[in-house]
Amino acid sequence: MPAIPTITLPSGAAMPVYGLGTWRMGESAKRRADEVAALRHGLARGVTLIDTAEMYGDGEAEAIVAEAVGGRRDEVFIVSKVLPENASRRGTVAACERSLKHLRTDRIDLYLLHWRSAVPLGETLEAFAALTAAGKIRDWGVSNLDIDDMRELATLPGADGCAVNQVLYNLTRRGIEFDLMPSCRQHGIPIMAYSPIEQGRLLGHPALREIGARHGASAAQVALAWLLRQDKVAVIPKATTLAHVDDNLAALDLRLTEDDIAALDKAFPPPRKAVPLEIL
Ligand SMILES: NC(=O)c1ccc[n+]([C@@H]2O[C@H](COP(=O)([O-])OP(=O)(O)OC[C@H]3O[C@@H](n4cnc5c(N)ncnc54)[C@H](OP(=O)(O)O)[C@@H]3O)[C@@H](O)[C@H]2O)c1
Numbered sequence: 001m002p003a004i005p006t007i008t009l010p011s012g013a014a015m016p017v018y019g020l021g022t023w024r025m026g027e028s029a030k031r032r033a034d035e036v037a038a039l040r041h042g043l044a045r046g047v048t049l050i051d052t053a054e055m056y057g058d059g060e061a062e063a064i065v066a067e068a069v070g071g072r073r074d075e076v077f078i079v080s081k082v083l084p085e086n087a088s089r090r091g092t093v094a095a096c097e098r099s100l101k102h103l104r105t106d107r108i109d110l111y112l113l114h115w116r117s118a119v120p121l122g123e124t125l126e127a128f129a130a131l132t133a134a135g136k137i138r139d140w141g142v143s144n145l146d147i148d149d150m151r152e153l154a155t156l157p158g159a160d161g162c163a164v165n166q167v168l169y170n171l172t173r174r175g176i177e178f179d180l181m182p183s184c185r186q187h188g189i190p191i192m193a194y195s196p197i198e199q200g201r202l203l204g205h206p207a208l209r210e211i212g213a214r215h216g217a218s219a220a221q222v223a224l225a226w227l228l229r230q231d232k233v234a235v236i237p238k239a240t241t242l243a244h245v246d247d248n249l250a251a252l253d254l255r256l257t258e259d260d261i262a263a264l265d266k267a268f269p270p271p272r273k274a275v276p277l278e279i280l
C-alpha cells in the first residue's frame with residue numbers, strides 16, 4: 001500500500017491523515033482478542049496512527065493498543081486524551097503518566113483534552129507545556145471544542161502549539177463547515193474527524209450506495225473519501241472486523257468526481273447558518 005499522506009504538526013512531526021479508532025474497545029474480555037487483531041491488521045496494512053483515550057474501557061483500550069503495537073512503537077503515532085475532570089495542572093500530568101503506563105510507552109505523540117470542563121483551559125495548557133518539555137508528549141491538541149472555546153484558546157499563551165481539534169464530522173454532521181472549520185483553517189489547526197461513518201448509521205444511505213456503485217466502492221469508502229479529499233482533515237474510523245479495516249482503508253484510493261460531490265451536497269446539504277458543535 002502507498003504511504004498514507006501526512007500533515008505536519010507544530011513540533012515538525014508528521015501526522016498521518018488516516019488512523020484507527022478505539023472507542024468501545026477494552027470493554028469486554030470476550031472481544032479483546034478480536035480488537036487486538038483488528039489493530040494489528042491495520043498496522044500490518046500500513047496504518048500507523050491509533051486514536052485512544054484514558055476514558056475508553058477505563059484505560060483498557062490503551063492497554064489493547066499497547067498489546068497490538070508490541071515492539072513496533074517507533075513506527076506508530078499514538079493519540080490519547082485526558083478526561084476533563086482530570087484536566088487540572090497536576091491532574092493532567094498524573095493522567096498522562098497513567099496513560100503512558102497503560103500504553104507501555106515513554107511518550108504519547110499527540111495528547112488531547114477530550115472535551116471542555118470547568119477547569120480553566122490555561123491550566124491544561126500549562127500541563128501540556130510541562131509534559132512536552134519532559135518529552136512525555138510530542139504534540140497537544142483539543143477535542144470537542146466549539147468556536148467560542150477555540151477563540152478563548154487562541155488568547156492563551158502557547159495556544160499556537162495546538163496541533164488538532166478532534167470533532168464529530170461526517171456527511172450527516174456538517175455544522176463545523178460554517179464557522180469552526182474555517183476558523184481552525186485560519187489558525188492552521190487541522191481537523192481530526194471522529195465517527196467519520198457515523199458509527200455505521202450512514203452506510204445505508206442511497207446516495208452513498210449509488211456513488212459507491214459507480215466506482216466499485218463501498219458506502220464507507222465514499223463517506224471516508226469525502227472527508228479525506230479536504231485539506232488538513234484526518235479520519236479515524238474504528239473497526240473490529242478485519243473486513244471493515246480493509247474496506248475502510250481502500251477509501252485512500254477513491255477519488256470522488258465533481259458530480260459525486262454535488263450529489264453528496266444535495267443529499268447532505270452544507271450548513272447555511274451557525275449551529276452548535278455536535279458531540280457523540
Ligand atoms: N473525541 C471524542 O469525543 C470522540 C468521540 C467518538 C469517537 N472518537 C474516536 O473516533 C473513533 C471513530 O468513531 P466511532 O468509533 O464513534 O465511529 P465510526 O468509526 O464512525 O464507526 C464505527 C462503527 O462502524 C462499524 N464499521 C467500521 N467500518 C465499517 C465498514 N467498512 N462497513 C460497515 N461497518 C463498519 C464498526 O463495526 P466493527 O467494529 O464491527 O468493525 C463500528 O461499529 C473512535 O473509535 C474514537 O477513537 C472520539
